[in-house]
Amino acid sequence: MSGKTLIEAYEQTAYPLGGNGPRDVQVLKEAFDQVQGSLGSDMYGNGKVIEDFQNKMASVLGKESAVFFPSGTMAQQIALRIWCDEKGLKRVAYHPLCHLEIHEQDGLKELHHIEPILLATQDRLITLADVQQLDEEISCLLLELPQREIGGQLPAFEEVEAISAYCREKGIKLHLDGARLFEIIPYYGKSAAEICALFDSVYVSLYKGIGGIAGAILAGDKGFTEQSKVWKRRHGGDLISLYPYIISSDYYFEQRIGKMSQYYEGAKELAALYNACEGVLTKPEVPVSNMFHVYFELPEEKMASILTSVLEASGVGLTAWLRDAGDGISSFEISIGDRYPNVPKDKLQEAFRLLNEKMREQ
Amino acid sequence: MSGKTLIEAYEQTAYPLGGNGPRDVQVLKEAFDQVQGSLGSDMYGNGKVIEDFQNKMASVLGKESAVFFPSGTMAQQIALRIWCDEKGLKRVAYHPLCHLEIHEQDGLKELHHIEPILLATQDRLITLADVQQLDEEISCLLLELPQREIGGQLPAFEEVEAISAYCREKGIKLHLDGARLFEIIPYYGKSAAEICALFDSVYVSLYKGIGGIAGAILAGDKGFTEQSKVWKRRHGGDLISLYPYIISSDYYFEQRIGKMSQYYEGAKELAALYNACEGVLTKPEVPVSNMFHVYFELPEEKMASILTSVLEASGVGLTAWLRDAGDGISSFEISIGDRYPNVPKDKLQEAFRLLNEKMREQ
Numbered sequence: 001m002s003g004k005t006l007i008e009a010y011e012q013t014a015y016p017l018g019g020n021g022p023r024d025v026q027v028l029k030e031a032f033d034q035v036q037g038s039l040g041s042d043m044y045g046n047g048k049v050i051e052d053f054q055n056k057m058a059s060v061l062g063k064e065s066a067v068f069f070p071s072g073t074m075a076q077q078i079a080l081r082i083w084c085d086e087k088g089l090k091r092v093a094y095h096p097l098c099h100l101e102i103h104e105q106d107g108l109k110e111l112h113h114i115e116p117i118l119l120a121t122q123d124r125l126i127t128l129a130d131v132q133q134l135d136e137e138i139s140c141l142l143l144e145l146p147q148r149e150i151g152g153q154l155p156a157f158e159e160v161e162a163i164s165a166y167c168r169e170k171g172i173k174l175h176l177d178g179a180r181l182f183e184i185i186p187y188y189g190k191s192a193a194e195i196c197a198l199f200d201s202v203y204v205s206l207y208k209g210i211g212g213i214a215g216a217i218l219a220g221d222k223g224f225t226e227q228s229k230v231w232k233r234r235h236g237g238d239l240i241s242l243y244p245y246i247i248s249s250d251y252y253f254e255q256r257i258g259k260m261s262q263y264y265e266g267a268k269e270l271a272a273l274y275n276a277c278e279g280v281l282t283k284p285e286v287p288v289s290n291m292f293h294v295y296f297e298l299p300e301e302k303m304a305s306i307l308t309s310v311l312e313a314s315g316v317g318l319t320a321w322l323r324d325a326g327d328g329i330s331s332f333e334i335s336i337g338d339r340y341p342n343v344p345k346d347k348l349q350e351a352f353r354l355l356n357e358k359m360r361e362q
Numbered sequence: 363m364s365g366k367t368l369i370e371a372y373e374q375t376a377y378p379l380g381g382n383g384p385r386d387v388q389v390l391k392e393a394f395d396q397v398q399g400s401l402g403s404d405m406y407g408n409g410k411v412i413e414d415f416q417n418k419m420a421s422v423l424g425k426e427s428a429v430f431f432p433s434g435t436m437a438q439q440i441a442l443r444i445w446c447d448e449k450g451l452k453r454v455a456y457h458p459l460c461h462l463e464i465h466e467q468d469g470l471k472e473l474h475h476i477e478p479i480l481l482a483t484q485d486r487l488i489t490l491a492d493v494q495q496l497d498e499e500i501s502c503l504l505l506e507l508p509q510r511e512i513g514g515q516l517p518a519f520e521e522v523e524a525i526s527a528y529c530r531e532k533g534i535k536l537h538l539d540g541a542r543l544f545e546i547i548p549y550y551g552k553s554a555a556e557i558c559a560l561f562d563s564v565y566v567s568l569y570k571g572i573g574g575i576a577g578a579i580l581a582g583d584k585g586f587t588e589q590s591k592v593w594k595r596r597h598g599g600d601l602i603s604l605y606p607y608i609i610s611s612d613y614y615f616e617q618r619i620g621k622m623s624q625y626y627e628g629a630k631e632l633a634a635l636y637n638a639c640e641g642v643l644t645k646p647e648v649p650v651s652n653m654f655h656v657y658f659e660l661p662e663e664k665m666a667s668i669l670t671s672v673l674e675a676s677g678v679g680l681t682a683w684l685r686d687a688g689d690g691i692s693s694f695e696i697s698i699g700d701r702y703p704n705v706p707k708d709k710l711q712e713a714f715r716l717l718n719e720k721m722r723e724q
Contacts, residue, residue: 026399028606037388041575070432074598107596111473207602213403214601234469235597236436239576240569244390244606 006304007320009311015347016317017270020211020256020337028213031248041241045229049243053250054217061202062193063219067228068246070237072179072205073104075218076142078231079201081112082224083140083173093117093134094142095126097149099177111235125155128162131172141167144177145195146184151283151293151333157188157195164198174198179205183289183335186261200224206249209263209290210256211337215245259338263290266336273348277356291335294319298362300330306358314351316343368666369682371673377709378679379632382573382618382699390575393610403603407591411605415612416579423564424555425581429590430608432599434541434567435466437580438504440593441563443474444586445502445535455479455496456504457488459511461539487517490524493534503529506539507557508546513645513655513695519550519557526560536560541567545651545697548623562586568611571625571652572618573699577607621700625652628698635710639718653697656681660724662692668720676713678705 010016021027042050050068058066069075077100084090094100096118100108108114117136120126125147143163146152155163167174176199181192188195196202201220206212218228232238267287274280279297296303304322311317325331372378383389404412412430420428431437439462446452456462458480462470470476479498482488487509505525508514517525529536538561543554550557558564563582568574580590594600629649636642641659658665666684673679687693 022400023403023405023603024399025394025397025401025403025605025609027403029394029397029399032387032391032394035387035391037386037391038384039387041385041387041389043385069598071598071601073595073600077598104598105592105595107598110596213606214603230467233435233467234472236431236433236439236466236469236599237597238435239433241385241576243387244575247387 004308004312006308006311006322009308010317010320013311013317014315015343016339017343018317018319018334018336019339021339027211028244028248031251035247042243042246044240045232045238049246053246056250057204057217058219060192061196061204061217061219062191063196063202063221065222065225066217066219067225067232068242069216069218069232070214070239070242070245072099072177072203072216073107074232074235074237075203075216075228076100076175076177077104077108077112078228078235079175079203079218079220080108080114080140080142081231082227083175083201084112084114086173087139087171089137089139090114091117091136091138092140092142093119093131093138095120095144095147096122097147098142098144099148099179100142102149123150125150125153126163127155128159128166131163131166138172140173140175142175142177143199144179146180146289146291148180148291152180152287152289152291153284154184154187154288157190160195160198173200175200176202178202180208180289180291182257182260183209183263183291186264187288206245206253209260209335209337210249211252212249213245215242215249256338260290262341263336266290266340267292270334270336270340273352277352278359279362280355280359290337291333293331293333295325295329295331296359297329298359299328300324303330306355310351310354310358313354314347316347316351318351318355366670366674368670368673368684371670372679372682375673375679376677377705378701379705380679380681380696380698381701383701389573390606390610393613397609404605404608406602407594407600411608415608418612419566419579420581422554423558423566423579423581424553425558425564425583427584427587428579428581429587429594430604431578431580431594432576432601432604432607434461434539434565434578435469436594436597436599437565437578437590438462438537438539439466439470439474440590440597441537441565441580441582442470442476442502442504443593444589445537445563446474446476448535449501449533451499451501452476453479453498453500454502454504455481455493455500457482457506457509458484459509460504460506461510461541462504464511485512487512487515488525489517490521490528493525493528500534502535502537504537504539505561506541508542508651508653510542510653514542514649514651514653515646516546516549516650519552522557522560535562537562538564540564542570542651542653544619544622545571545625545653548626549650568607568615571622571697571699572611573614574611575607577604577611618700622652624703625698628652628702629654632696632698632702635714639714640721641724642717642721652699653695655693655695657687657691657693658721659691660721661690662686665692668717672713672716672720675716676709678709678713680713680717
């Protein structure tokens with residue numbers, strides 16, 4: 001035993017499995033290397049740099065209009081606020097593990113005074129029946145595809161179609177948390193626009209699978225996006241210059257939009273390797289995007305020690321961190337990107353042989 | 363007459379007078395040229411890149427702690443919200459031409475439900491007497507130094523000291539809108555920290571005189587800044603990576619913090635040239651920072667035509683735009699930066715000789 005922590009061991013591995021690469025300044029430098037210095041900045045939401053990218057994203061998402069936001073947190077609160085104001089009812093529904101519920105310091109409640117109804121439970125997806133059984137009126141339903149906090153699970157496309165049809169019938173706006181929308185295109189076998197057509201408003205992230213620096217797009221019809229610009233100013237998101245994020249988003253969109261099937265296939269392959277180990281399983285068992293969660297039937301401290309030794313012996317970076325999932329179980333999340341194909345298959349096999357061996361010894 | 367508009371003529375001048383240079387991608391490229399690609403990103407407000415700069419700014423401003431924000435709009439609403447919550451009273455006071463009142467789509471009211479009392483009038487600064495005569499209790503008074511929308515005017519430092527003492531006595535928090543704080547240091551002959559010592563919380567911009575790409579600092583005691591981080595998350599401003607703005611802010615801070623006296627002297631010289639022309643005056647008459655407003659006793663359309671011809675004949679970019687100030691008067695704002703010393707004095711004299719000649723012909 002070296003006495004290293006898991007993160008220390010991970011940082012020294014030759015073959016990290018997840019992600020596109022380190023989050024460092026090189027990400028920005030690479031994106032700007034091919035850009036002329038004389039290209040003018042956007043100015044408070046106007047200018048060619050921002051307008052061209054917004055138009056491109058509107059087209060990709062099949063929506064009339066799109067607005068670039070510094071963050072999804074800002075974009076999504078604003079989307080829900082607009083739909084609530086339109087109906088005159090400050091109530092929405094979303095999953096209990098929705099980003100707005102657990103990662104935003106209650107911005108939706110504190111800034112917008114919107115009451116969320118939590119649909120479904122922490123361990124499963126929202127179904128049509130959940131929506132039909134709502135006993136209070138709502139302005140908007142938010143669906144997150146894939147549902148990140150439960151491993152990136154997805155409903156059948158037909159279920160989303162049925163929820164969409166029901167919401168339209170009942171006058172409920174349907175908003176897509178598509179932080180990882182591009183990552184589910186291979187599984188659904190639909191275009192981004194075909195998926196977005198089921199929704200009134202759509203948020204996508206530019207730094208998940210796409211691997212930009214930061215930034216988000218909010219798309220919908222023109223009336224909706226024009227209102228969103230007013231709220232963007234109110235939130236303090238209408239920066240004089242957003243081009244550092246826009247140019248890098250566009251650059252990495254072009255680099256990676258065609259690789260989503262490769263990431264998805266990698267995720268399925270890697271999940272199968274975990275599921276073949278004793279005392280290990282993944283959620284979902286077969287990934288439906290580039291991400292999944294890995295669960296170990298051992299508590300965090302014990303498991304971290306095992307993983308550290310596997311990382312040190314194999315040079316393969318399975319994970320940099322681990323969290324306590326309760327009941328003597330530990331887990332982590334992984335998203336497959338550019339790095340995965342660079343890991344030699346024999347190294348990968350060796351890492352999993354070691355992991356399985358150590359799990360069996362317990 | 364060439365038929366060009368003022369902005370078209372300006373864009374072809376060899377010697378623009380205001381600002382530091384074009385707002386283009388080169389501003390970012392230059393700042394990142396000397397940065398190692400392996401430097402790690404900040405992550406949601408943590409990491410060396412953001413913490414080092416925040417500590418540096420806290421030290422410059424003489425405050426216990428500082429937080430980097432994507433925008434001043436976000437930072438200032440949050441500062442006022444924290445002070446209102448602390449007192450349990452959602453009422454503040456500021457100038458009628460305060461940024462929060464006229465440039466933020468009423469974010470303070472719409473998101474925070476804070477009621478502002480407008481102190482003083484649109485054409486003069488807030489005085490101690492205005493504060494003493496408030497007939498309603500307030501949680502916080504915001505002072506903008508210099509008051510941008512009236513040409514960047516400043517109260518005497520003793521007046522600010524007296525307002526600060528009065529507010530402390532009455533339990534009113536004093537917040538500094540220091541968007542152009544660094545620019546007033548030469549006139550006051552005080553350090554940033556000496557000015558900030560009169561205030562409970564301070565916002566400074568990194569893209570005015572400093573010339574960064576975007577970004578702001580909010581500083582105060584640790585309890586205040588820790589609360590501001592929670593609100594930053596709520597507003598959607600706690601981006602995974604803010605380093606494109608932080609690194610450029612730090613780079614241009616180092617480049618320009620020592621040039622504020624040069625900008626101030628340039629502004630005084632240029633204002634004197636305007637005031638020597640017939641039918642032209644500046645506010646303030648003698649600038650107290652790097653900025654001032656120029657007023658012409660001619661309506662916008664007529665004056666734009668005169669300026670266009672002066673720009674075309676002299677090659678000196680006096681201004682790119684002009685606004686209607688009512689009553690047959692037109693005006694524009696100018697801020698002096700790196701460009702001013704590059705304008706040959708004979709070209710400058712020629713431009714003003716032409717301007718004065720054309721004003722006399724009217």
